[in-house]
Each structure stands twice: as C-alpha cells, then as structure tokens.
Amino acid sequence: MQTKLDVQDLNAWFYQKQALKNVNVKIPEKMVTAVIGPSGCGKSTFIRCINRMHELVPGAKVSGKVLLDGADIYGTMDPMDVRRKVGMVFQKPNPFPNMSVADNVVAGLKLLGTYKKQELSELSDANLKSVGLWEEVKDDLKKSGASLSGGQQQRLCIARALAMNPEVILMDEPSSALDPASTAKIEELVKKLKNETTVIIITHNVQQAARISDMTAFFYLGELIEFDQTANIFESPKNQLTERYITGRFG
Amino acid sequence: MTTDLEYLNRINAMIAQMQEINETLGAIVQDALKNKKQGLRSTAYEFSKSIQLKEDDVMEMCVGSIIRYQPFASDLRAVTVAMKLSYDLSRVCRYLYNVIETLDEFEVKSCDVKEVSALLDDAREMVRQSLKAYFERDAKKAAEIIKSDDSIDQRYRMILSMHRTKPTSKTECILFNGLTARIIERLADHACYISSEVIYLVTGRRTDYR
Numbered sequence: 350m351q352t353k354l355d356v357q358d359l360n361a362w363f364y365q366k367q368a369l370k371n372v373n374v375k376i377p378e379k380m381v382t383a384v385i386g387p388s389g390c391g392k393s394t395f396i397r398c399i400n401r402m403h404e405l406v407p408g409a410k411v412s413g414k415v416l417l418d419g420a421d422i423y424g425t426m427d428p429m430d431v432r433r434k435v436g437m438v439f440q441k442p443n444p445f446p447n448m449s450v451a452d453n454v455v456a457g458l459k460l461l462g463t464y465k466k467q468e469l470s471e472l473s474d475a476n477l478k479s480v481g482l483w484e485e486v487k488d489d490l491k492k493s494g495a496s497l498s499g500g501q502q503q504r505l506c507i508a509r510a511l512a513m514n515p516e517v518i519l520m521d522e523p524s525s526a527l528d529p530a531s532t533a534k535i536e537e538l539v540k541k542l543k544n545e546t547t548v549i550i551i552t553h554n555v556q557q558a559a560r561i562s563d564m565t566a567f568f569y570l571g572e573l574i575e576f577d578q579t580a581n582i583f584e585s586p587k588n589q590l591t592e593r594y595i596t597g598r599f600g
Numbered sequence: 601m602t603t604d605l606e607y608l609n610r611i612n613a614m615i616a617q618m619q620e621i622n623e624t625l626g627a628i629v630q631d632a633l634k635n636k637k638q639g640l641r642s643t644a645y646e647f648s649k650s651i652q653l654k655e656d657d658v659m660e661m662c663v664g665s666i667i668r669y670q671p672f673a674s675d676l677r678a679v680t681v682a683m684k685l686s687y688d689l690s691r692v693c694r695y696l697y698n699v700i701e702t703l704d705e706f707e708v709k710s711c712d713v714k715e716v717s718a719l720l721d722d723a724r725e726m727v728r729q730s731l732k733a734y735f736e737r738d739a740k741k742a743a744e745i746i747k748s749d750d751s752i753d754q755r756y757r758m759i760l761s762m763h764r765t766k767p768t769s770k771t772e773c774i775l776f777n778g779l780t781a782r783i784i785e786r787l788a789d790h791a792c793y794i795s796s797e798v799i800y801l802v803t804g805r806r807t808d809y810r
Binding site: 555556559583584585586591592595596 | 670671672673674675676677803804805
C-alpha cells in the first residue's frame with residue numbers, strides 16, 4: 350500500500366480546547382478510508398486539518414505534520430494549492446444556486462482563468478458523466494443547480510470537486526441527508542472514485558463504513574483509537590472502545 | 601447495530617434446545633449400543649428430523665438478526681458462530697442416528713462393543729464440553745477439547761485394526777465396530793468444530809481446525 354497522506358503528531362485546538370491529540374496515521378493511496386466515532390470525537394476537525402480548513406475557524410490552532418506525497422501541507426505549500434489537491438464534499442449539498450448545473454461543475458476551474466469556454470463545457474460534461482449524473486441532467490444543463498433533487502445536488506457537488514482533479518477527496522457525511530436510493534448512488538460513486546483518487550469519508554453510519562471503505566479509523570475524545578482494514582475493525586476490533594462503539598454500546 | 605441483545609439470547613436458547621435433543625438421543629443410542637438393542641431407527645429418525653427443524657429456526661433467526669440489527673464485532677461473530685453451531689449440532693444428531701442405523705444392519709449379539717461404547721461416551725462428553733465452553737465463552741476449555749481429539753483418532757484407528765489384533769472375531773463384529781467407530785470419530789470432529797468456533801467467538805482469531 351502506497352501512503353498518500355502521512356499524518357504525524359497532529360494536534361488541533363479551538364482556543365483552549367484540544368480537539369485532536371497526537372494523531373499519527375498513514376492514509377493509503379487510492380483507497381477509501383472511513384472515519385468513524387461518536388459526535389465530538391474530532392472526526393471533522395481531523396479531515397479539516399488535512400486540507401487546511403481548520404485554520405479558517407477563529408481560535409483554531411494546529412501542530413504536527415501532514416505530508417501529502419511526502420510534502421508537508423503546513424510547510425511551504427500554499428493553502429489554496431492544498432485545497433485544490435485535497436477537495437472536500439460537505440454533509441449538506443451546497444451547489445451555487447445562482448449558477449446553472451453546468452457552471453456549478455466548473456465553478457472552481459473558472460476561477461483559475463486558464464480554460465477556454467469549449468474546454469470548460471467539455472470538462473463539465475465529463476465530470477457529470479463520471480458521477481453518473483449526465484443522463485439525468487443532460488437536458489437541464491442550463492437550469493439552476495438548486496433545482497436538482499438532494500441526491501443529485503450532492504453528486505453535482507462531487508462533480509465540482511472532481512473537476513479540480515484532486516488527489517484526495519474528503520467527504521463529511523455526504524449522504525446523511527439523503528434517501529436510501531440517493532445514498533446507494535453516492536456509495537457506488539465513492540467505490541468508483543477510489544480508482545482515480547484517495548477518498549476519506551466521515552460517516553455516522555457504521556454499516557456504510559463497512560460497505561464502502563477499505564480502511565477504517567476510529568476516533569474517540571480527539572484520539573485515534575484504532576486504524577485497520579475495515580474487515581478487521583468490523584469483525585474483530587482490537588480495542589474495547591472500538592468494539593463498544595460499533596456494537597452500539599455507546600456513542 | 602443495536603443494544604438490544606435479546607435476539608442473541610433467543611438464538612442461544614435454541615442452541616441449548618438442540619443440545620437437549622442430542623443429549624436425549626445420545627442416551628438412547630448409548631443404551632442401545634451397550635445392550636445391543638435393535639429396532640430404534642424410526643425413534644432416532646424423529647430426533648434427527650426435529651433437530652433439523654431447530655437448525656432451520658436458528659438459521660432463520662440469525663439471518664433475521666443480521667437484517668434487522670446489522671451486528672458487528674463480537675455481536676456479528678456471535679451470530680455467525682451460532683449458524684455454524686446449529687449445523688454442527690444437527691450433524692452430531694445425524695451421526696447418532698447413523699449408529700442406530702448401523703446397529704440395525706448387523707447381528708451384533710455376540711460382538712464385543714465395549715470399545716466403541718466407551719468411544720461414544722467420550723465423544724458425547726466432548727460435544728457436551730464444547731457447548732459448555734460456548735455458553736461460558738471459554739476459549740481455553742475449547743482449545744483443550746480440540747487437543748483431546750487426538751486420543752479419539754488414535755482409538756478409532758485401534759478399533760479399525762481389530763481384524764489384525766483380534767483375527768478370531770467374527771467379520772460382522774469387525775465391520776460393525778469399524779463402521780461405528782468411524783461414525784463416532786466424525787461426531788467428535790464436530791465437537792472440535794464447535795470448539796474452534798468458540799475460540800473465534802471469544803478471541804476473533806480463526807484456528808485452522810475446520
């Protein structure tokens with residue numbers, strides 16, 4: 350397994366409150382890593398540290414290293430460059446309501462200002478196809494992104510993240526607000542995405558983590574308690590806290 | 601995922617009922633063997649049929665539990681182990697029935713059956729102890745049961761070699777003892793399968809016994 354992200358002694362704070370404590374983990378390349386744990390355990394803080402979004406919150410502080418292909422994202426790398434390489438999809442779909450479906454996909458690329466109109470159009474179509482949305486929206490490309498269903502909006506947001514050609518995609522409970530059919534489409538998409546990119550997904554649904562991930566990280570009170578292959582975590586976890594969490598004894 | 605573990609209790613209650621069936625039939629088979637009784641085939645068959653129905657019930661409940669509760673970790677292992685145990689107990693019952701069948705096939709009045717009878721006693725005790733290890737979640741005891749299988753295998757081979765060691769025995773007796781010992785040896789194997797499942801249930805690690 351090739352390591353894509355090497356997290357070393359990562360600590361994070363919100364003012365005085367420490368949200369992450371000495372997290373060390375190697376995230377493998379082109380695999381899906383699920384991050385699970387009870388509310389407030391540091392899952393979201395962890396992934397926000399991976400694309401330098403944590404530091405945007407007032408009172409936030411980070412220490413330690415996050416190496417992306419060996420380069421420390423907290424070193425000389427431009428935070429904007431980090432966020433281009435490490436895309437993010439949020440819990441609630443957030444398409445730009447004043448933009449069309451097609452424009453939503455290439456919104457980030459437009460900001461770069463390096464693509465011609467025809468290229469943007471082609472990239473928009475290609476990314477809509479890669480998230481399985483093309484057939485559903487090909488006749489409505491000019492309509493507002495907000496006119497789509499919740500599940501379609503979320504796939505539109507994933508297409509928007511993919512358009513930037515990221516090396517890592519972070520997903521913060523991407524299907525928690527979706528119905529079972531839309532959730533299934535997102536899960537299929539996540540499994541497909543790992544052929545192209547590295548995926549880290551937060552989920553409160555342990556069954557979902559078991560279904561779609563190759564590796565699973567369990568966090569509790571800001572600490573990484575256990576990190577292992579998903580099959581091991583869900584069949585024979587080594588740590589009693591993991592066992593108790595995934596069997597529903599707490600959390 | 602659930603904190604309602606009532607379903608595991610219900611599955612275990614059914615496993616215990618299966619073992620009760622085996623205990624009752626086992627006593628009948630042991631008595632028949634010691635006293636060389638014949639004509640019990642239909643009685644034994646009824647036990648075999650009833651344990652198969654119980655096995656179906658356990659399977660149904662286990663599958664239902666997986667669908668409804670989606671268990672993980674030790675809860676998941678408990679459900680998958682119960683499925684395998686129900687099969688093993690059903691096989692144990694079938695082997696007991698096979699002993700009765702074999703008794704009916706041969707004229708055994710003049711045969712010395714002390715060895716196979718003792719072998720059956722020990723194999724039944726292995727099943728009993730493996731179930732005890734299961735209900736007590738005792739991996740150590742389960743490992744001891746697996747070790748004790750070597751002795752069963754050795755005694756089985758000894759009985760098989762009767763045609764050499766006791767050449768004056770009737771062919772019918774040699775055949776009966778050999779066939780019955782083979783059935784009992786297989787029965788004891790299922791006690792070991794149960795024990796290996798207990799080890800997996802408790803430790804999460806698979807033994808290579810099966």
